Amino acid sequence: MAFSDFQFEIYRDGLTGRKPSQPVDVAGLQEAVRRRLDGTAYWYVAGSAGTGDTARANCDAFARRRIVPKMLCPTSTRDLRTELFGKTYPAPLALAPVGVQSIVHPEGDLATARAAASLGIPMTLSTAGSYAIEEVAKADGPRWYQLYWPHDDEVTLSLLDRAHKHGYEALVVTLDTWTLGWRPHDLNRAYLPFLRGNGLATPFSDPVFRSRLARPVEDDIEAAIEAWIPMFNGRAHTWDQLSLLRDNWDGPIVLKGIQHVDDALRAVDAGMDGVVVSNHGGRQIDGAIASLDALPGITEAVGDRLTVLFDSGVRSGSDVFKALALGARAVLLGRPYLWGLANGGEAGVRDVVRSILAELDLTLGLAGFETPAELDPTALAGG
Numbered sequence: 136m137a138f139s140d141f142q143f144e145i146y147r148d149g150l151t152g153r154k155p156s157q158p159v160d161v162a163g164l165q166e167a168v169r170r171r172l173d174g175t176a177y178w179y180v181a182g183s184a185g186t187g188d189t190a191r192a193n194c195d196a197f198a199r200r201r202i203v204p205k206m207l208c209p210t211s212t213r214d215l216r217t218e219l220f221g222k223t224y225p226a227p228l229a230l231a232p233v234g235v236q237s238i239v240h241p242e243g244d245l246a247t248a249r250a251a252a253s254l255g256i257p258m259t260l261s262t263a264g265s266y267a268i269e270e271v272a273k274a275d276g277p278r279w280y281q282l283y284w285p286h287d288d289e290v291t292l293s294l295l296d297r298a299h300k301h302g303y304e305a306l307v308v309t310l311d312t313w314t315l316g317w318r319p320h321d322l323n324r325a326y327l328p329f330l331r332g333n334g335l336a337t338p339f340s341d342p343v344f345r346s347r348l349a350r351p352v353e354d355d356i357e358a359a360i361e362a363w364i365p366m367f368n369g370r371a372h373t374w375d376q377l378s379l380l381r382d383n384w385d386g387p388i389v390l391k392g393i394q395h396v397d398d399a400l401r402a403v404d405a406g407m408d409g410v411v412v413s414n415h416g417g418r419q420i421d422g423a424i425a426s427l428d429a430l431p432g433i434t435e436a437v438g439d440r441l442t443v444l445f446d447s448g449v450r451s452g453s454d455v456f457k458a459l460a461l462g463a464r465a466v467l468l469g470r471p472y473l474w475g476l477a478n479g480g481e482a483g484v485r486d487v488v489r490s491i492l493a494e495l496d497l498t499l500g501l502a503g504f505e506t507p508a509e510l511d512p513t514a515l516a517g518g
């Protein structure tokens with residue numbers, strides 16, 4: 136089945152009076168969720184750093200670039216399959232790591248993992264997930280593990296060991312959030328999910344972390360929270376420390392949060408396999424460069440020495456097209472799938488991903504391309 140078939144599935148359902156279970160456009164879906172969801176949870180997801188300038192810039196950078204289609208091309212059927220780190224996936228799309236998902240839906244990461252598994256696309260589990268490494272692995276789809284890198288090497292190695300044993304194929308190391316950015320929406324509500332016990336399932340079930348506590352987590356949750364927060368937040372790591380991860384992870388390592396060409400080149404030197412060009416959806420440094428604006432320089436500098444993934448500001452299939460044209464091998468979807476999760480759990484996530492892939496499939500064909508690999512910057516104007 137082609138991803139674009141979702142379009143006529145919806146139209147045909149309409150003949151029997153059925154409408155899509157949620158708006159297929161991300162803006163409409165977000166608005167529907169905003170009306171229903173508790174304000175603290177909604178703004179934890181929707182909000183970003185400072186004035187929101189970089190979050191807006193992420194989306195504006197897509198709008199500034201326009202697709203220049205070619206006609207009379209043999210593109211009636213497309214093939215979106217994409218190879219990443221030696222594995223072939225059905226499309227150039229994966230789900231970005233997003234912590235504390237149960238604030239928007241009780242099944243959180245479990246529902247997300249099932250939705251991703253049903254489509255065969257990789258799901259990246261966050262260290263700050265609402266469910267632990269072992270529980271999320273049960274969905275048994277392709278899965279990557281995102282590390283918030285603890286300042287306790289034995290805890291780090293224990294997390295890597297658990298992820299590896301439970302079939303997480305790539306290690307995604309997030310570098311841009313070694314300390315939390317300034318987030319007015321959450322500050323105004325005095326709301327941080329971790330302090331309220333959310334996003335702690337993985338450390339709290341970790342035998343090495345537990346061994347660091349004077350009393351079991353269950354007997355003194357507050358002390359456990361206070362032990363975990365400084366272990367992963369507030370202090371930066373340095374490039375030379377990456378060797379710990381390289382020496383102890385038997386698989387691809389991807390550095391997430393890269394925006395500077397120099398850092399991408401250092402990632403090559405450090406023996407990394409990939410980078411995610413990302414500014415965390417504008418949640419860390421307000422005023423930082425739009426992630427899409429950082430992408431072309433990085434893909435040009437690293438060539439095929441690294442697999443370049445991209446996130447921040449992707450809201451449609453057409454956005455995915457543009458990021459691929461600027462050299463990303465695949466795109467990580469962020470906030471849009473959270474709106475699907477909030478609205479409809481597993482089915483909600485699946486419908487968001489299907490909508491984005493349907494639009495990508497159609498856009499590719501309508502613009503004159505059969506595969507993502509054919510795209511290059513000449514498919515775009517503006518910037």
Ligand code: FNR
Nearest residue numbers: 180231232233234261309415416447448449469470
């Ligand atoms: C995130 N992101 C994130 N990244 C990460 O590496 N680990 C994490 O735990 C989280 N948690 C998280 C929570 C929420 C609510 C959001 C919105 C984002 C960042 C995420 O992986 C991705 O980089 C951004 O979501 C991309 O930006 P857009 O496309 O969502 O604007």
